[in-house]
Amino acid sequence: xxxxxxxxxxxxxxxxxxxxxxxxxxxxxxxxxxxxxxxxxxxxxxxxxxxxxxxxxxxxxxxxxxxxxxxxxxxxxxxxxxxxxxxxxxxxxxxxxxxxxxxxxxxxxxxxxxxxxxxxxxxxxxxxxxxxxxxxxxxxxxxxxxxxxxxxxxxxxxxxxxxxxxxxxxxxxxxxxxxxxxxxxxxxxxxxxxxxxxxxxxxxxxxxxxxxxxxxxxxxxxxxxxxxxxxxxxxxxxxxxxxxxxxxxxxxxxxxxxxxxxxxxxxxxxxxxxxxxxxxxxxxxxxxxxxxxxxxxxxxxxxxxxxxxxxxxxxxxxxxxxxxxx
Amino acid sequence: xxxxxxxxxxxxxxxxxxxxxxxxxxxxxxxxxxxxxxxxxxxxxxxxxxxxxxxxxxxxxxxxxxxxxxxxxxxxxxxxxxxxxxxxxxxxxxxxxxxxxxxxxxxxxxxxxxxxxxxxxxxxxxxxxxxxxxxxxxxxxxxxxxxxxxxxxxxxxxxxxxxxxxxxxxxxxxxxxxxxxxxxxxxxxxxxxxxxxxxxxxxxxxxxxxxxxxxxxxxxxxxxxxxxxxxxxxxxxxxxxxxxxxxxxxxxxxxxxxxxxxxxxxxxxxxxxxxxxxxxxxxxxxxxxxx
Numbered sequence: 001x002x003x004x005x006x007x008x009x010x011x012x013x014x015x016x017x018x019x020x021x022x023x024x025x026x027x028x029x030x031x032x033x034x035x036x037x038x039x040x041x042x043x044x045x046x047x048x049x050x051x052x053x054x055x056x057x058x059x060x061x062x063x064x065x066x067x068x069x070x071x072x073x074x075x076x077x078x079x080x081x082x083x084x085x086x087x088x089x090x091x092x093x094x095x096x097x098x099x100x101x102x103x104x105x106x107x108x109x110x111x112x113x114x115x116x117x118x119x120x121x122x123x124x125x126x127x128x129x130x131x132x133x134x135x136x137x138x139x140x141x142x143x144x145x146x147x148x149x150x151x152x153x154x155x156x157x158x159x160x161x162x163x164x165x166x167x168x169x170x171x172x173x174x175x176x177x178x179x180x181x182x183x184x185x186x187x188x189x190x191x192x193x194x195x196x197x198x199x200x201x202x203x204x205x206x207x208x209x210x211x212x213x214x215x216x217x218x219x220x221x222x223x224x225x226x227x228x229x230x231x232x233x234x235x236x237x238x239x240x241x242x243x244x245x246x247x248x249x250x251x252x253x254x255x256x257x258x259x260x261x262x263x264x265x266x267x268x269x270x271x272x273x274x275x276x277x278x279x280x281x282x283x284x285x286x287x288x289x290x291x292x293x294x295x296x297x298x299x300x301x302x303x304x305x306x307x308x309x310x311x312x313x314x315x316x317x318x319x320x321x322x323x324x325x326x
Numbered sequence: 327x328x329x330x331x332x333x334x335x336x337x338x339x340x341x342x343x344x345x346x347x348x349x350x351x352x353x354x355x356x357x358x359x360x361x362x363x364x365x366x367x368x369x370x371x372x373x374x375x376x377x378x379x380x381x382x383x384x385x386x387x388x389x390x391x392x393x394x395x396x397x398x399x400x401x402x403x404x405x406x407x408x409x410x411x412x413x414x415x416x417x418x419x420x421x422x423x424x425x426x427x428x429x430x431x432x433x434x435x436x437x438x439x440x441x442x443x444x445x446x447x448x449x450x451x452x453x454x455x456x457x458x459x460x461x462x463x464x465x466x467x468x469x470x471x472x473x474x475x476x477x478x479x480x481x482x483x484x485x486x487x488x489x490x491x492x493x494x495x496x497x498x499x500x501x502x503x504x505x506x507x508x509x510x511x512x513x514x515x516x517x518x519x520x521x522x523x524x525x526x527x528x529x530x531x532x533x534x535x536x537x538x539x540x541x542x543x544x545x546x547x548x549x550x551x552x553x554x555x556x557x558x559x560x561x562x563x564x565x566x567x568x569x570x571x572x573x574x575x576x577x578x579x580x581x582x583x584x585x586x587x588x589x590x591x592x593x594x595x596x597x598x599x600x601x602x603x604x605x606x607x608x609x610x611x612x613x614x615x616x617x
Contacts, residue, residue: 056421103600107607110562113424114363114554115599121551122596130589244547248432255425284440291432298426299414 010177017169030161032273034233037165037172040269041226042246043253044179044262045219051259052183053215054195055109058247059100059116060223062123063093065241067224068231069127072140075232082146082158086228093224094217101216105209124242139238146232164233171229175222180262182218191215192260245287252290254304255297261306268305330462335584336577341469341538343576344476348531349549350556350568351483352524358500358563359520362412362423368550369434370525374400374532375541376438382449382537389451393475393533400529404522412521413514438543446540454537472534479530480569483523487565496520500563555595559602561609571610 020029042060049057067089074085096119104115127134134140148156148167158164182188193201194208202208231237249272257268297304303311353367374396381387381395411430415423456467487493498506499516507513539545556575560567575595583591602610 050421054421056424099600103603107558107603108562110357110361110363110420111558111603111607113421114558115603117365118551118554118596118599121548122593125548125592126589129587129592248428251425251428284436287436288433288440291429291434291436294425294429294432295411298422298429299411302422 010173013173014170017173018166020165027161030165033165034161034168034230036270036273037168038226038230039250039253039273040266041172041175041222043250043257043265043269044176045222046250047254047257047259047262047265048179048183048215048219051254051261051265052188052191052195053212055105055212055216056113057116057216057219058113059097059119060219060250061242061244061246062116062120063097063220063223064227064230064246065123065127065237066096067093067227068237068241069134069140070224071228072143072231072237073133075146076140076143082148082228082232086225089228090221090225093227094221097216097220098213101213102209105212120242120244120247124239124244127239127242134239137239139236139240141236141238143232143235143237158232161233164229168226168229168233171226175226176266178218179222183262187211187214195260248287248290248294252293255294255302256304258304258306258308258310261304261310264304264306264309331584332581333463334465335580337463337465337469339577339580340573341473341476341576342580343573344473344480345531345535346549346552346556346576347569347572348476348479348527348534350553350560350572351480351565352527353550353553354557354560354563354565354568355483355520355527356524357557358565359496360412360415360423360517361420362415362427363420363554364521364524365424365427365550366431366434367427367524367528367553368546368548369431369438370400370403370546371528371532371549372438372541372543372546373403373434374529375536375545376442376532376543378533378536379447379449379541382451383447389453389471389537393530396533397526397530400532401522401526403529404525405518407525408518408521412517435543435547442543444542444544446542448540449537451537466538468538472538475530475534479527483527483565486523492516492519552595555599558599559595559610561611564609564611567609567611 020033042064046057046060049055049060067086070089070092071082071085074080074088075082080088100115100119101112104111128137130136145157145159148158156163158167183191190201190206191211193204193206194211198208227241231241253269253272254265256272257265301307349367349371353364356362356364356367377396377399378392381392382389387395407430411426412423415426453467453471457464458467458470459465485493487497495506495511496516496519498509498511499513499520503513506516552575553572556571557563557568559575560569560571575598579591579594582594
């Protein structure tokens with residue numbers, strides 16, 4: 001896709017999104033859309049950190065949940081609007097991401113992975129035990145129907161599933177355009193250089209820590225905002241928002257789609273969002289299956305779908321004759 | 327403040343610290359030798375506790391035979407784990423090793439939930455309600471046994487690492503894998519042994535803790551998160567550093583738990599880890615190669 005065409009494609013897709021609920025009232029389609037919007041932002045955020053910059057982060061679910069809790073608390077306790085609360089949730093998640101990234105990357109990539117998983121588990125435990133703030137394992141149920149103030153004095157009450165469908169897919173679309181523009185820019189190439197060979201990138205005058213912190217902070221922000229919107233869709237936030245299930249699912253999406261492949265991850269997210277309904281058996285067995293997929297992928301095809309296409313493309317190029325085409 | 331209460335907290339802290347140490351030492355040993363963070367480590371601890379439950383409850387095995395059987399089984403599982411999964415990984419594919427062991431952890435944990443459900447199980451044995459009484463302090467027999475087993479395991483590991491040829495080889499591989507290969511050490515055999523010892527230690531921890539706490543499929547998960555913090559605090563790959571940090575954490579958590587809200591106790595390990603990373607990134611006791 002041409003970079004210049006991105007804003008246009010964004011507007012067309014946005015219009016199409018708002019048209020879908022008019023065309024079909026099918027709740028399955030709407031629920032699928034919300035689910036896809038949530039997971040695609042989470043998976044693309046993880047792809048940004050892991051696929052492009054080479055840092056394995058387990059804290060995406062923590063940013064997601066921190067965003068959700070922050071937003072829910074700001075709306076219910078301080079009566080902020082959904083706009084500002086969601087932004088605040090995203091900003092808090094981003095700040096935490098910055099702190100975690102800065103402190104652990106001083107040591108190593110190893111430490112980053114360990115600190116992020118510890119943080120994700122800590123969030124789950126704290127949300128359960130800090131009863132005075134988070135109300136413990138009961139969570140905060142009955143989140144109010146939010147109303148968004150739009151420019152021009154209008155307001156949009158989000159009281160139907162189709163409203164969340166449009167809002168969340170709209171946000172997810174904006175995130176993907178942002179991520180796409182980022183990874184195809186000079187910054188994106190610098191990120192990949194840092195992933196492939198950090199000392200070499202450094203010797204070319206790139207500051208690896210800066211690029212790493214940028215991707216961590218951005219993906220934390222996006223996860224935080226989508227978490228904020230997601231809890232209002234569910235109308236409840238409780239400690240299960242930090243469930244390891246989200247981490248496992250988004251990891252599978254990135255690994256199968258191909259780390260560092262923008263379209264591959266979106267494709268696998270779409271497939272895997274639909275799949276649980278096809279694999280309609282016990283959740284435990286589904287997670288066993290995901291675990292087996294993860295092991296198999298790591299042993300057999302670590303590049304995922306995107307990696308396979310990339311190899312094909314490289315093989316195609318190698319067959320081309322040297323020199324300019326006649 | 328009653329002295330007996332303090333001593334009680336201290337003893338409980340020591341016991342839990344020793345169990346943390348058994349898990350964290352194995353994790354740190356595996357990291358030191360293979361440069362792999364074993365995310366499935368907690369699941370082996372959980373499986374060991376499950377195995378101990380079935381051995382005592384269904385087969386009627388006594389406490390000591392159970393501990394022995396489960397520890398030896400842990401060693402064997404470690405061998406198989408290395409040969410089946412970890413041998414194909416190299417040091418530079420760190421993220422792959424994490425994802426691989428994470429996949430294994432998902433399979434084991436959710437498989438256990440599917441087979442055994444999340445209902446906690448209690449082991450009832452003649453020792454369950456027995457206490458040693460020292461003046462005002464009553465210490466459950468099982469906790470003393472767990473403490474003793476942990477100390478014995480630590481001593482044994484220390485002797486193996488510092489007094490035997492194979493231990494020297496293990497420290498050599500941890501320091502420099504290529505140089506070790508050049509002087510005729512087989513890194514594969516050493517790595518296999520390190521994984522076996524690591525899993526064996528978490529097997530021992532599972533068997534020793536199973537009669538004290540309830541056994542359920544999610545027990546490993548919450549434990550291993552503290553073990554990760556411990557190995558960073560003690561210095562990645564530093565086994566004795568991990569042991570000291572583990573015992574300190576266990577004691578501190580219990581002392582704090584006596585007076586402060588639960589959430590501060592939960593956060594302690596994490597806050598300590600971040601503080602160490604900011605102040606002294608190589609860990610309290612130095613990083614890397616010291617096993």
